Amino acid sequence: MDPHLLRTYVTVARLASFSEAARDLGYTQSAVSQHIAALESDLGLPLLTRRPVAPTPAGERLLEHAGALLLRLDAARADLDRFTAAPRATLDVAASPLALTARVLAALPATGVTLRALPRERVPVAVATGEADAGLVDGIAAPSDPLRLPDVAPLAATGVAEEPLAVVLPGRHPLARRPGLRLDDLVDARWLDAPAAGIPLDRLRAVHGGPAGRGFRTALRYEGADTRTLAALAAAGHGLVLLPLSAADGAPGAAAVPLVAPRLVHRVELLLPAGAHGEPPGPVAEFTGRLKG
Amino acid sequence: MDPHLLRTYVTVARLASFSEAARDLGYTQSAVSQHIAALESDLGLPLLTRRPVAPTPAGERLLEHAGALLLRLDAARADLDRFTAAPRATLDVAASPLALTARVLAALPATGVTLRALPRERVPVAVATGEADAGLVDGIAAPSDPLRLPDVAPLAATGVAEEPLAVVLPGRHPLARRPGLRLDDLVDARWLDAPAAGIPLDRLRAVHGGPAGRGFRTALRYEGADTRTLAALAAAGHGLVLLPLSAADGAPGAAAVPLVAPRLVHRVELLLPAGAHGEPPGPVAEFTGRLKG
DNA sequence: ACTTGCCATCACGAACGCTTATGACCCTCC
DNA sequence: GGAGGGTCATAAGCGTTCGTGATGGCAAGT
Incomplete structure (x- = not known):
């Protein structure tokens, strides 16, 4: 072998x-x-x-x-x-689309940054293989719980953001006026399947433990990575979507209702090659320092 | 390389x-x-x-x-x-000590069984490398949450038991009469460190997210694997221990008080080599069938 | 100073791994 | 149906690699 x-x-x-x-x-x-x-x-x-x-x-x-x-x-x-390797002058960041919160973007150095959007599962791989200097992954988890990432190599993960989840539905939807929604209220709903732009439904089931046997019925499948399109699709009645609250808000014709049960949050984690503590100052240290500090 | x-x-x-x-x-x-x-x-x-x-x-x-x-x-x-390989006539089970609940033991075939007690982290390894046909690991997690296991190889994990956790303390301890304990009540307590027989404290901190900075202070360290000794140590006032409720109960001179916050359970999972679905009938199928069914 | 045990280096033979060349086979096209 | 282009398998040749055995340098113990 x-x-x-x-x-x-x-x-x-x-x-x-x-x-x-x-x-x-x-x-x-x-x-x-x-x-x-x-x-x-x-x-x-x-x-x-x-x-x-x-x-x-x-x-x-x-x-x-x-x-x-x-x-x-x-x-x-x-x-x-x-x-x-010689200390790098540039910074290569791999990130899943929904991991790019305002705070993360603000922490990026002014010059010499390459930002690469990748599907979630590819981010740890990119960091492990050295294609990227740092990674940002998003996912859902219980509050202050670390994400479940495939351990391709020893990586150090640090949480950098957590925010509530919201269900995006058409503004005229009967449930749109509710202050909060329980997932159990939505067992009969149709969902948009958007592995790249949204939160994959199977992840939700995995974290939730969910109503066993009863899966999520999907209506339309969206393979793009644009969150606004996704929200627009939800507004047009093509199905429900789960998004972090900040990404869900402000779509015209759509209502974003926070998910209150199960108690889950959208979480973003910073991924670094483990054991790279004593790093010399450089773009990577600058970025991670600003993110953590 | x-x-x-x-x-x-x-x-x-x-x-x-x-x-x-x-x-x-x-x-x-x-x-x-x-x-x-x-x-x-x-x-x-x-x-x-x-x-x-x-x-x-x-x-x-x-x-x-x-x-x-x-x-x-x-x-x-x-x-x-x-x-x-030819279908096996015997059954080799690797298990962490606290994974051996009564239900598990009852499911074991009458003959041809080798039961090997291993430290938690070695169980997945044993199953993956074929040293054992099946594995049983225990750990703590949120209710109906899968355990976080190191993925050495594609293994199929199925939950087989969950039960509450209990704090074992001396019978005359001021908190012994309480109906339930919160972990926050015990931040100042001394703990027994028993990686093999008990639940490792660092795991608890990892799952709990814990009071940051404030670690668990340990009194005595016990390197054996016997739970009754451990409970006796706790009864003798050498420190507190966390155990699954069934294992904590019944120790003379000790009180077992359920842990009510954070909401955590002791969970046992069955580990099988993934992709071994269409197995022919044999001791392995007999065992797993009885466990799951 | 001599011995002892350790790791590094050299030289040689065997085995391995790749290439070139050829064969067997299956499709397609005339 | 037979020629042609494609596929993968097999055989022979040859260079490189990888192991052994022998030797050398070095440090510590006697």
């Missing part, structure tokens, strides 16, 4: 072709074929069907492991490289 | 000696020396000081990564091996 073999295995699986993988990796097709053969003989079972090239059930499992493994390997290398 | 090199690196670091590591791994001392040299030249920095042999700061970081990496590698191999 050499990482090289795993690397070629995942690219073969991704491209569904030995020859394409070979081109992609700068190997010969023959080498790729031998790599796969070596893996299969080592593990004692077939990992891929040929013609068409697709992972077997065992191969699917291996893909999961290999992905995590290679990620971790990259993270380790990036982490060790930080010991020798 | 070949896994072989990492393996020899961690054993060298563990044994603090090149030659001993060589003996341990079945290599020559020369080979070990070359392995370390290869790693250091690859990463571009020294990992070990010689004479005495000890990891440098960078080496310490690498140790963390390497441990996780090798673990994950073993987990992957064990996981893939499950596809080919």
Whole structure:
């Protein structure tokens, strides 16, 4: 189970072709074929069907492991490289869209900043592999509870903001006048599914523990990342959305009603490579100092 | 960053000696020396000081990564091996001591069971690497919240029990007559530190979010795994302990008062290798079926 | 000063891993 | 139906790598 073999295995699986993988990796097709053969003989079972090239059930499992493994390997290398690398003059921040609160933006240095919007699950990866110097992730959790992040590598997480959640619904909706809403009031509602711009419904169910068996029924699915569009969709009656209160407010024709039960908050956390305490002054230290202080 | 090199690196670091590591791994001392040299030249920095042999700061970081990496590698191999392995006739269960509730014990098959008590953090490892067929971990969490487990590998966790927590204190303690205790009532108390037999105090602080800055002051530290001894220590006035209510009750001379705030429960989860759905009937299926059903 | 144990280095042989070349097979197109 | 282009598998050759064994430098103990 050499990482090289795993690397070629995942690219073969991704491209569904030995020859394409070979081109992609700068190997010969023959080498790729031998790599796969070596893996299969080592593990004692077939990992891929040929013609068409697709992972077997065992191969699917291996893909999961290999992905995590290679990620971790990259993270380790990036982490060790930080010991020798020259102090950076610029700041590279990876952030999930809803993590960019006003306070966060205000803390950014004036120059030399690259801000990269990524889906939530990619943010820890970007920080771990050194693609970003710092990360900002948002999510929902019980008040003052840390977020549940996949631990791809030892990362230090610090909470930087918490605010209430709000349900966005059309202004004329019967529930729009309520001062607060309970999730149980909304079991029969239709929801907008917006994994990028909004809060994914499955996260909510995971944190809430939810009414078992009864999932969230989704109406429209929105794949963009723009929160205002999402609020507008909710206002137009295409379904309900859950947003942090500040993002939910002020959409024309929409009402934002705070969620009062279950007791959950929208939380933003700062992610840094762990063990980078004694950092020399620089853009990263400037940013994190202003955020925490 | 070949896994072989990492393996020899961690054993060298563990044994603090090149030659001993060589003996341990079945290599020559020369080979070990070359392995370390290869790693250091690859990463571009020294990992070990010689004479005495000890990891440098960078080496310490690498140790963390390497441990996780090798673990994950073993987990992957064990996981893939499950596809080919013959169905097992016996059942190997790894469990943290407080996870063994009466209900769990009742669900164990009558014969062919090996039950291994391990510290909490080792249970997921044992399941992931295939040393155990199933695992049982306990911990504290908010009601119906899953435990926060280190994800060494894709494991499926199912809650099997939840019960209130109780503070164990001497029968003559001024607070012993109370019907319930708040953790805030006890900020000034002395605690027993019992990582194996009791609930580690740092976990409590992590879940509670706790009175920041003010840690738990510990009196005596108990390194054994016996809960009754622990309760006896508490009864003798050596400090307070937190235990699941059922384990706390019935100790002579001790009072067990339920913890009412923060709202936390003692939770036990069953851990299985993920993706092992379509298992053939056997001791494992028998056990898990009885536990869940 | 001599021995002892440690790690580093050198030189050599075996094994590994990649390439080139070729074969077997399956589609498509004429 | 047969030629052609595509796929992956297999065989042979060859350079590199990786292990061993031997030797050297160095520090600590006697």
